Amino acid sequence: MLTNIFETFESNVRSYSRSYPVVFQKAKGSILYTDNGKEYIDFLMGAGALNYGHNNEYIKRSLLDYMQGDYIMQGLDMFTVAKSEFITAFNQHLLEPKSLHYKFQFCGPTGTNAIEAALKLARTYTKRSNVVAFMGAYHGLSLGSLALTSNQYHRQVAGVGLNNVTFIPFEQNGPEGFDSLAYFEMMLEDSHSGIEKPAAVILETVQAEGGINVASAEWLAALYAICKRHDVLFICDDIQIGCGRSGEFFSFERAGITPDIVVLSKSLSGYGLPMSMLLIRPDLDIWKPGEHNGTFRGYQLAFVGGKAALEFREAEGLDAAVQRKASYVTRFLEDEIAALDDRIEVRGLGLMQGIDLSRFRDPLMAKKIAQDCFKRQLIVECVGREDKVLKLLPALTIEDDVLERALEILRDACLQHIGQKALS
Numbered sequence: 001m002l003t004n005i006f007e008t009f010e011s012n013v014r015s016y017s018r019s020y021p022v023v024f025q026k027a028k029g030s031i032l033y034t035d036n037g038k039e040y041i042d043f044l045m046g047a048g049a050l051n052y053g054h055n056n057e058y059i060k061r062s063l064l065d066y067m068q069g070d071y072i073m074q075g076l077d078m079f080t081v082a083k084s085e086f087i088t089a090f091n092q093h094l095l096e097p098k099s100l101h102y103k104f105q106f107c108g109p110t111g112t113n114a115i116e117a118a119l120k121l122a123r124t125y126t127k128r129s130n131v132v133a134f135m136g137a138y139h140g141l142s143l144g145s146l147a148l149t150s151n152q153y154h155r156q157v158a159g160v161g162l163n164n165v166t167f168i169p170f171e172q173n174g175p176e177g178f179d180s181l182a183y184f185e186m187m188l189e190d191s192h193s194g195i196e197k198p199a200a201v202i203l204e205t206v207q208a209e210g211g212i213n214v215a216s217a218e219w220l221a222a223l224y225a226i227c228k229r230h231d232v233l234f235i236c237d238d239i240q241i242g243c244g245r246s247g248e249f250f251s252f253e254r255a256g257i258t259p260d261i262v263v264l265s266k267s268l269s270g271y272g273l274p275m276s277m278l279l280i281r282p283d284l285d286i287w288k289p290g291e292h293n294g295t296f297r298g299y300q301l302a303f304v305g306g307k308a309a310l311e312f313r314e315a316e317g318l319d320a321a322v323q324r325k326a327s328y329v330t331r332f333l334e335d336e337i338a339a340l341d342d343r344i345e346v347r348g349l350g351l352m353q354g355i356d357l358s359r360f361r362d363p364l365m366a367k368k369i370a371q372d373c374f375k376r377q378l379i380v381e382c383v384g385r386e387d388k389v390l391k392l393l394p395a396l397t398i399e400d401d402v403l404e405r406a407l408e409i410l411r412d413a414c415l416q417h418i419g420q421k422a423l424s
């Protein structure tokens, strides 16, 4: 199929189709198929919305049964069986075994909707307007979340001031030797810091769009302790690294902390259906009825898919599988890709891994390799400052042989552009 219908009629704002200019039609597991049957291995997975693979059979069966049965589709926020079953399953599979106690707030369908709700709640609860976010953060592009997103490319089109946010460097991204946690605490304690005490700190424990920057468990625990000492809410944006991608359902578990608010979306529905949700520390739930409202807050099919996804995770032992595959990927990246050249840095957590090519003189190195991967039928995205990091986001269910094939493609594309200096 020709692509000119999109080029002619779809707004210039379209983005991913520029990197992958083919027409996709079908998908199964980790493979995307174009309209003429060409196969691509998907290392993007709907930007993290498809952790369980394309058209996951188990989840699909639940969705088809639901539709076949003429069960309710719209729901506003009325009581429905599908919602009740999702809440029950989430409690049974996740919260109770992890001794977590949260209330659920179902938000508008996408991640940014839930970020807006979290911000509004934190500000209303604390009666403070400032929020601390991190340089390199991506929390969405509606006005409140855009104010927390650091990339100037996105910020410059806000059209209004993006205020009430103080940015500090993420763990490894400050100037050499800079301790952003010490700076943060100074900000809170020094009566001359000039910075309003924040309602909350918000962060991704692994910055995804920011370039796969992994916060260490120790740093997260120390940041959490500062928040507790100073009565600042801790909001974990688990939209991309959550839902099992880190090797555990929640990405903060490794730090032994309990965020006041957790934001989930993307793979929550299990099938790529839009859904977003806040987990709220129960005493923070000071909303009055309908104060934060909307038509699509809890899409029934997403509840059905979300419940099935939790059952699937458990039946498959997915956390253990992710941890096993992650060690394979890490080893491959270190032995076969980082070994190609000293300027390559690889880093990540679980099945979110990055290849940082920012130390090459060619600013387009990552983009060229991603384009080359596409020619070799692997879909991979560039993220980070000036898009210099390749982001690997395979399905958590990816088969070992497909994973191996994808990594070999990546290595071959790197070899093509970087050469084999260090190996020779």
Ligand SMILES: Cc1ncc(COP(=O)(O)O)c(C=O)c1O
Residues within 6 Å of the ligand: 047, 110, 111, 112, 113, 115, 138, 139, 140, 141, 204, 208, 209, 237, 238, 239, 240, 241, 265, 266
């Ligand atoms: C960590 C994080 N937060 C928020 C968002 C925004 O979600 P959405 O694009 O669904 O609005 C994203 C999207 O990529 C994300 O990765």
